Amino acid sequence: MITSTTDPQPADFADVRATNLAVVLRSVREHAPCSRADIALSTGLNKATVSSLVADLIDRRLVRETGLTENRVGRPATMLVLDGSPYAAIGVEINVDHVIAVAVDLSGERLLSWRRSFPGATTTAAQAVAAVAAIVRRVVNRMAREERQVLGLAVGVPGLVGADGTVRVAPNLGWRDADVCGDLTKALRDPGFPVRVDNDANLAALAEHRFGPRAGTANLVYLTGEIGVGAGVVLDGRLRRGGQGYVGEIGHIQLDPLGAECRCGRLGCLEAVAGIGAVLEHPALSPAEVEIELDEVVRLARAADSRTLSTLATVGHNLGKGVAMIANLLNPEVVILGGYYVPLAPWLLPAVEAELRGRTIAPDAGGCQVVASTLGYGAAALGGAARVLDSVDSGRLPRVS
Amino acid sequence: MITSTTDPQPADFADVRATNLAVVLRSVREHAPCSRADIALSTGLNKATVSSLVADLIDRRLVRETGLTENRVGRPATMLVLDGSPYAAIGVEINVDHVIAVAVDLSGERLLSWRRSFPGATTTAAQAVAAVAAIVRRVVNRMAREERQVLGLAVGVPGLVGADGTVRVAPNLGWRDADVCGDLTKALRDPGFPVRVDNDANLAALAEHRFGPRAGTANLVYLTGEIGVGAGVVLDGRLRRGGQGYVGEIGHIQLDPLGAECRCGRLGCLEAVAGIGAVLEHPALSPAEVEIELDEVVRLARAADSRTLSTLATVGHNLGKGVAMIANLLNPEVVILGGYYVPLAPWLLPAVEAELRGRTIAPDAGGCQVVASTLGYGAAALGGAARVLDSVDSGRLPRVS
DNA sequence: ACTAGTTTGTTTGGCCAACGGACTAACTAA
DNA sequence: TTAGTTAGTCCGTTGGCCAAACAAACTAGT
Numbered sequence: 126m127i128t129s130t131t132d133p134q135p136a137d138f139a140d141v142r143a144t145n146l147a148v149v150l151r152s153v154r155e156h157a158p159c160s161r162a163d164i165a166l167s168t169g170l171n172k173a174t175v176s177s178l179v180a181d182l183i184d185r186r187l188v189r190e191t192g193l194t195e196n197r198v199g200r201p202a203t204m205l206v207l208d209g210s211p212y213a214a215i216g217v218e219i220n221v222d223h224v225i226a227v228a229v230d231l232s233g234e235r236l237l238s239w240r241r242s243f244p245g246a247t248t249t250a251a252q253a254v255a256a257v258a259a260i261v262r263r264v265v266n267r268m269a270r271e272e273r274q275v276l277g278l279a280v281g282v283p284g285l286v287g288a289d290g291t292v293r294v295a296p297n298l299g300w301r302d303a304d305v306c307g308d309l310t311k312a313l314r315d316p317g318f319p320v321r322v323d324n325d326a327n328l329a330a331l332a333e334h335r336f337g338p339r340a341g342t343a344n345l346v347y348l349t350g351e352i353g354v355g356a357g358v359v360l361d362g363r364l365r366r367g368g369q370g371y372v373g374e375i376g377h378i379q380l381d382p383l384g385a386e387c388r389c390g391r392l393g394c395l396e397a398v399a400g401i402g403a404v405l406e407h408p409a410l411s412p413a414e415v416e417i418e419l420d421e422v423v424r425l426a427r428a429a430d431s432r433t434l435s436t437l438a439t440v441g442h443n444l445g446k447g448v449a450m451i452a453n454l455l456n457p458e459v460v461i462l463g464g465y466y467v468p469l470a471p472w473l474l475p476a477v478e479a480e481l482r483g484r485t486i487a488p489d490a491g492g493c494q495v496v497a498s499t500l501g502y503g504a505a506a507l508g509g510a511a512r513v514l515d516s517v518d519s520g521r522l523p524r525v526s
Numbered sequence: 527m528i529t530s531t532t533d534p535q536p537a538d539f540a541d542v543r544a545t546n547l548a549v550v551l552r553s554v555r556e557h558a559p560c561s562r563a564d565i566a567l568s569t570g571l572n573k574a575t576v577s578s579l580v581a582d583l584i585d586r587r588l589v590r591e592t593g594l595t596e597n598r599v600g601r602p603a604t605m606l607v608l609d610g611s612p613y614a615a616i617g618v619e620i621n622v623d624h625v626i627a628v629a630v631d632l633s634g635e636r637l638l639s640w641r642r643s644f645p646g647a648t649t650t651a652a653q654a655v656a657a658v659a660a661i662v663r664r665v666v667n668r669m670a671r672e673e674r675q676v677l678g679l680a681v682g683v684p685g686l687v688g689a690d691g692t693v694r695v696a697p698n699l700g701w702r703d704a705d706v707c708g709d710l711t712k713a714l715r716d717p718g719f720p721v722r723v724d725n726d727a728n729l730a731a732l733a734e735h736r737f738g739p740r741a742g743t744a745n746l747v748y749l750t751g752e753i754g755v756g757a758g759v760v761l762d763g764r765l766r767r768g769g770q771g772y773v774g775e776i777g778h779i780q781l782d783p784l785g786a787e788c789r790c791g792r793l794g795c796l797e798a799v800a801g802i803g804a805v806l807e808h809p810a811l812s813p814a815e816v817e818i819e820l821d822e823v824v825r826l827a828r829a830a831d832s833r834t835l836s837t838l839a840t841v842g843h844n845l846g847k848g849v850a851m852i853a854n855l856l857n858p859e860v861v862i863l864g865g866y867y868v869p870l871a872p873w874l875l876p877a878v879e880a881e882l883r884g885r886t887i888a889p890d891a892g893g894c895q896v897v898a899s900t901l902g903y904g905a906a907a908l909g910g911a912a913r914v915l916d917s918v919d920s921g922r923l924p925r926v927s
Numbered sequence: 928a929c930t931a932g933t934t935t936g937t938t939t940g941g942c943c944a945a946c947g948g949a950c951t952a953a954c955t956a957a
Numbered sequence: 958t959t960a961g962t963t964a965g966t967c968c969g970t971t972g973g974c975c976a977a978a979c980a981a982a983c984t985a986g987t
Contacts, residue, residue, distance in 0.1 A: 536945095537945095538944085538945055538946085539944080539945070539946095561934095561935070561936090562935075562936060563934075563935055563936075566936095573935085573936065573937085574936085574937075574938080574939095576936090577936060577937065595935095598933095598934080599932080599933050599934065600932085600933040600934025600935065601933080601934050601935040601936075602934085602935075603934080603935060603936085604935085604936085
């Protein structure tokens, strides 16, 4: 059955065409290299229809023919692959002290991955927007030199982002009601591609959903382990944002009424008892110092320093409470730990899993697994690119040249 | 754009037709009585197309012409309404000591609402299935006498229900791994309509989503207040079930590590500190006794008995912690309190709202409101019927006779 | 009463996209 | 060389939407 996202939308031929173009595009992405006959078989579309759709995709330079099969019975098949060269999707993430920009081609191949530090300790929204605009302009120029058309840009911000791309609150950046999307669009002056702003955890979840080892998992949750803790939630194959776009704000849920005081003033927030701050000795460090001290923690843990191990176990158990909450409420197939949790995962995961299993009412934790992200730093930026590719995959193809 | 629920599904004409039939059907449901021209205007479909679609719906007896407009300029319009008479949707809920069966017609009009108590104190799955089969047979007979075709049946069970309709665990019923859906289908012997089993909170959420005062709200959460506490979650307009169907199992999330002991053996579960058990004096009562004692609590609260008010305030604050968790993680537009929470709502809601506002990181609680359900007992049964109507609305129309 | 204007809903013809089957193309195997 | 196999195109058909013309049935104004 056809089901439109916004319900009362009628369908016509154009929709059928767009749907089937997207189906074929996804099929090529999944099975490349493959022949038209393969696509017809795997999608159930008629061979003639597939030929027509593929011709259309080739016209749009989304798909490319690449040689023939050999040494097989029957007529050789002309193989199809996604055409990587003519397009690019850009993702950016804004962090406390730096921005990361990533560009990928249509097949998800990473074209570039740039990082730029902010000069000062704190950054206003306007400064950040200027920095993002600058780096994006450079990326766009690079793409233009490679004769790629930019399909879109998505920017991840650690904070509450409304549906319109306005940043309502970003505690770690100190922002409030900043129209990042509007300002950025203005700063880029008629960029010719859509610009979107989203929560960093949301985009990182999308990155895992498209590029991670568990790509394609219909229900997954990504937990950021930065200064703050947030979650990106994919349910039934799509990112869920809720009524105002604030899904996954798990950082200040109280785990223990008698727990440590959080930066937000409340007691026992997940962020306070299971955030990176609970791992390190000295609170309120700069990001660079955090990394240094984190390395030291890893070194001590490797050396089986008992105090470090006990701290990590405590944090792991606290984190496990949070993961169990997610498992009970959202029943994902997998919860992916990102950010600073990744290097600490060997010591955190046992405690997390123990808590998860002990606290979920569903047998076997509802089939929920916990893993550390393998995407590395810049997951949200990569997710921004995934966001752009998603919109292509769901049928917003670039106009034929 | 057309977006299929299971992604790689290609579309063809039949899909366009089914989509547009459903669009017109929903339009009639929403704007009835209305003319073909009204539908064309509101859906954007062509007048000719609407005529053809309406003719099809009339053939299927889903829609009926009802008189002409008068005293208006121009040719009088033939008004259309949903045809209530030829179909029925059945919903059933299984409770600890009784079952409730509800039938509604296509327009949601309630045709009957039957309740049947179980004889013994406890009921096995087999006994319950037999009782449900018996009451459903009687409902089906009644519908047959009224010459209605039964479109489907959905049964709500308070427990973990897998995607296949198997009840994995139902603590309050004492069931484990009961194939309720399979057994019920067998007991009904080729019923000629689809039989589904779902979690009671899920169905109640659907009931609110279709019939409640906040019907149509894209993101809502229903909280059951029975012996156990569970949540049904509607996000982006659809019920979300997660990986194995266990979304919303909030009852045994720990609110306070030092809280009261729960029936599950853990400490400080939501169910233990905010369930109905925390309101009443005597734990482990039979459902009938609970109702009696609940009436007494309401009486005392009305009389401003200070101990009762303080108990309710405590429970309200605890419940508020749970609602805040939901608001932070899922960001719904509304959380609806059901079951035993409804009569207690006047005393619970102030505390719940205070906690909600104090514990949500998003400004204004992310736009989340808390209200008491107005659907009364049998919400899950009504939701079962809603589940059946949903599948009609999304395009699974009954075959033309 | 008659005409002009308005609105409804049907009819007609055109268009578009998918489909099935026939057909051509290009290979392997014997 | 021939038979068999597989790939992809061509062509006529089908089905559903659309635009526009048209018929139907009313009100309003003279």
